[in-house]
Amino acid sequence: MASLILSVDAMGGDSAPQVVLDGLALFAGQRSDVSFQLHGKARELEGPIEQIGLSDRCSIVHHDHVVAMSEKPSVALRRRVGTSMWGAVEAVKTGAVQAAVSAGNTGALMAFSMLALRKMEGVHRPAMTAIWPTIKGRSIVLDVGANLEADSDQLLTSAIMGEAYARAVTGKARPSIGLLNIGAEEDKGRDTLKLAAEKLRNPALGLDFRGYVEGNDIAMGVVDVIVTDGFTGNVALKTAEGTARLVASYVKDALTVNAFSKAGAVLASSGLKQLREKMNPSNVNGGVLLGINGVVVKSHGGTDPEGYATALGLAADLAASNFRDEIASGLVRANREDGDDL
Amino acid sequence: MASLILSVDAMGGDSAPQVVLDGLALFAGQRSDVSFQLHGKARELEGPIEQIGLSDRCSIVHHDHVVAMSEKPSVALRRRVGTSMWGAVEAVKTGAVQAAVSAGNTGALMAFSMLALRKMEGVHRPAMTAIWPTIKGRSIVLDVGANLEADSDQLLTSAIMGEAYARAVTGKARPSIGLLNIGAEEDKGRDTLKLAAEKLRNPALGLDFRGYVEGNDIAMGVVDVIVTDGFTGNVALKTAEGTARLVASYVKDALTVNAFSKAGAVLASSGLKQLREKMNPSNVNGGVLLGINGVVVKSHGGTDPEGYATALGLAADLAASNFRDEIASGLVRANREDGDDL
Numbered sequence: 027m028a029s030l031i032l033s034v035d036a037m038g039g040d041s042a043p044q045v046v047l048d049g050l051a052l053f054a055g056q057r058s059d060v061s062f063q064l065h066g067k068a069r070e071l072e073g074p075i076e077q078i079g080l081s082d083r084c085s086i087v088h089h090d091h092v093v094a095m096s097e098k099p100s101v102a103l104r105r106r107v108g109t110s111m112w113g114a115v116e117a118v119k120t121g122a123v124q125a126a127v128s129a130g131n132t133g134a135l136m137a138f139s140m141l142a143l144r145k146m147e148g149v150h151r152p153a154m155t156a157i158w159p160t161i162k163g164r165s166i167v168l169d170v171g172a173n174l175e176a177d178s179d180q181l182l183t184s185a186i187m188g189e190a191y192a193r194a195v196t197g198k199a200r201p202s203i204g205l206l207n208i209g210a211e212e213d214k215g216r217d218t219l220k221l222a223a224e225k226l227r228n229p230a231l232g233l234d235f236r237g238y239v240e241g242n243d244i245a246m247g248v249v250d251v252i253v254t255d256g257f258t259g260n261v262a263l264k265t266a267e268g269t270a271r272l273v274a275s276y277v278k279d280a281l282t283v284n285a286f287s288k289a290g291a292v293l294a295s296s297g298l299k300q301l302r303e304k305m306n307p308s309n310v311n312g313g314v315l316l317g318i319n320g321v322v323v324k325s326h327g328g329t330d331p332e333g334y335a336t337a338l339g340l341a342a343d344l345a346a347s348n349f350r351d352e353i354a355s356g357l358v359r360a361n362r363e364d365g366d367d368l
Numbered sequence: 369m370a371s372l373i374l375s376v377d378a379m380g381g382d383s384a385p386q387v388v389l390d391g392l393a394l395f396a397g398q399r400s401d402v403s404f405q406l407h408g409k410a411r412e413l414e415g416p417i418e419q420i421g422l423s424d425r426c427s428i429v430h431h432d433h434v435v436a437m438s439e440k441p442s443v444a445l446r447r448r449v450g451t452s453m454w455g456a457v458e459a460v461k462t463g464a465v466q467a468a469v470s471a472g473n474t475g476a477l478m479a480f481s482m483l484a485l486r487k488m489e490g491v492h493r494p495a496m497t498a499i500w501p502t503i504k505g506r507s508i509v510l511d512v513g514a515n516l517e518a519d520s521d522q523l524l525t526s527a528i529m530g531e532a533y534a535r536a537v538t539g540k541a542r543p544s545i546g547l548l549n550i551g552a553e554e555d556k557g558r559d560t561l562k563l564a565a566e567k568l569r570n571p572a573l574g575l576d577f578r579g580y581v582e583g584n585d586i587a588m589g590v591v592d593v594i595v596t597d598g599f600t601g602n603v604a605l606k607t608a609e610g611t612a613r614l615v616a617s618y619v620k621d622a623l624t625v626n627a628f629s630k631a632g633a634v635l636a637s638s639g640l641k642q643l644r645e646k647m648n649p650s651n652v653n654g655g656v657l658l659g660i661n662g663v664v665v666k667s668h669g670g671t672d673p674e675g676y677a678t679a680l681g682l683a684a685d686l687a688a689s690n691f692r693d694e695i696a697s698g699l700v701r702a703n704r705e706d707g708d709d710l
Contacts, residue, residue, distance in 0.1 A: 294632025
């Protein structure tokens with residue numbers, strides 16, 4: 027028996043279950059120590075699982091229903107029982123699995139996770155992460171959409187959670203932290219940010235806080251963890267995605283403009299393959315709702331098999347890491363400091 | 369005598385006055401109908417202006433002082449008299465020139481513009497624009513930093529101002545408008561946005577309002593005008609700049625990775641030249657503070673001569689357009705509607 031079990035919402039995502047199963051096959055080939063609990067329509071899953079030769083590493087839990095990608099989270103929450111997504115998340119709660127993965131409806135997955143796994147002590151509002159490719163490697167941005175607003179305490183909580191998470195994801199011993207603002211000067215920006223910066227500077231927290239960072243600093247890898255509210259983070263993330271797509275279309279145009287450029291593209295193909303690899307969003311697929319009692323990884327709904335395998339890998343790494351204990355002790359430190367202020 | 373005069377803050381910008389003068393020379397070569405009033409240190413300007421053969425089209429107004437790039441706007445405001453920036457802006461107020469351009473301190477330029485030119489009637493808070501390259505051409509994003517927050521009325525005002533401005537900049541008869549949010553569904557996002565969307569849908573305003581857009585929609589050119597608060601807009605703009613720089617570094621790596629890719633890059637050079645041209649931020653240089661009684665164009669502080677020429681061209685185009693009259697009548701319509709609601 028494998029040492030680690032992941033539950034998988036096999037019906038969640040734009041091209042489920044096909045992409046999910048293809049991603050599963052990819053990942054299973056890389057990691058023989060992981061087995062899977064698949065949640066979804068048994069009839070659609072049994073055949074393919076046998077075909078890819080994973081019957082011995084996969085158990086299938088049948089559910090009649092699927093949360094639609096466009097369903098309102100509040101509606102999904104009422105109808106949760108009997109859905110593959112709820113099954114996958116509940117399996118984390120019962121301890122049957124160590125982590126869950128879904129490429130389904132983001133809002134519903136966050137709501138289900140909160141309900142099933144409950145918030146960690148000391149967390150007012152969980153935060154959603156994104157892994158961001160940078161010129162130096164990868165950074166973590168949070169919150170990218172769990173909450174529309176964030177006060178200074180929530181920003182502090184996000185910083186503590188993001189730092190522990192970044193350690194698990196990037197392997198850096200002491201990830202640096204920046205607060206997203208519209209200027210690097212200390213007196214810039216909203217009052218909430220000034221207050222959060224003050225709290226983050228408290229040496230008792232032991233954080234490597236580098237002050238404010240701006241939007242252009244994210245891709246430059248200026249810090250390892252970028253803290254912001256969920257509205258700003260979501261806009262930044264999607265704006266970056268749009269910009270990357272725009273530039274990719276420019277590059278494609280440049281290399282197909284005439285016969286010379288086409289021939290040049292053929293010659294440069296090994297470099298361009300690297301470029302495509304670097305630009306591939308599948309490499310950074312996987313968001314995590316931090317601040318709940320369990321690991322649930324959200325895959326991009328439109329990801330490809332490689333991307334789904336990346337999300338499964340993230341879930342496996344996080345299940346094996348102690349980042350949630352680190353978050354818990356960080357929050358205790360922060361709350362103690364908060365108490366001292368009174 | 370030329371029909372149009374622009375005032376130029378010759379000392380504003382990271383590499384002033386060199387880049388300013390080079391940009392001026394470029395632009396003067398393209399537009400023989402424009403002459404210039406240069407504000408700055410006469411000793412540093414007279415020689416170069418004569419050298420580039422523009423003495424007959426440039427008058428020089430001497431000022432002893434320069435606003436530092438890092439100076440706090442409040443401090444700059446107190447010390448404004450005797451600075452090249454204040455001189456350039458004041459010339460718009462007196463009517464000596466039709467528009468001003470500066471690559472200096474953004475906060476100071478906004479403060480000077482507000483003080484010298486005053487807000488238009490019906491404008492609570494002016495908004496700063498950015499011209500955004502898209503897959504379809506160019507879009508306008510505002511506010512990108514004049515105000516940290518925006519209520520629904522300010523968002524409405526920004527939409528009206530941005531629409532008239534987009535007409536002047538892009539030549540489209542009826543630019544479409546979107547409100548930046550973190551989801552396209554009607555019930556998504558902050559209450560302020562829902563209220564603003566409701567106001568923008570009022571048919572009496574005659575706006576082509578398309579509802580919510582997300583960060584990735586900006587570069588896709590989904591709408592012509594993207595309306596948001598100054599904090600979110602500034603983060604989005606800088607995040608896009610950072611992403612473009614990151615991808616450009618990837619492309620460079622891809623085309624220098626080995627001898628084949630280098631040879632490929634040589635073959636593809638005409639396409640790659642187009643790519644560089646498309647990626648060149650100089651093409652979209654120039655932000656405008658909308659909602660004041662006059663035209664002041666902010667050039668990027670670190671722009672090159674081409675970029676400075678672009679900003680001068682924007683100033684000339686705006687000075688010749690009637691976009692401020694359109695804004696004024698749009699605001700009257702909006703305020704009338706607002707009155708009807710009572």
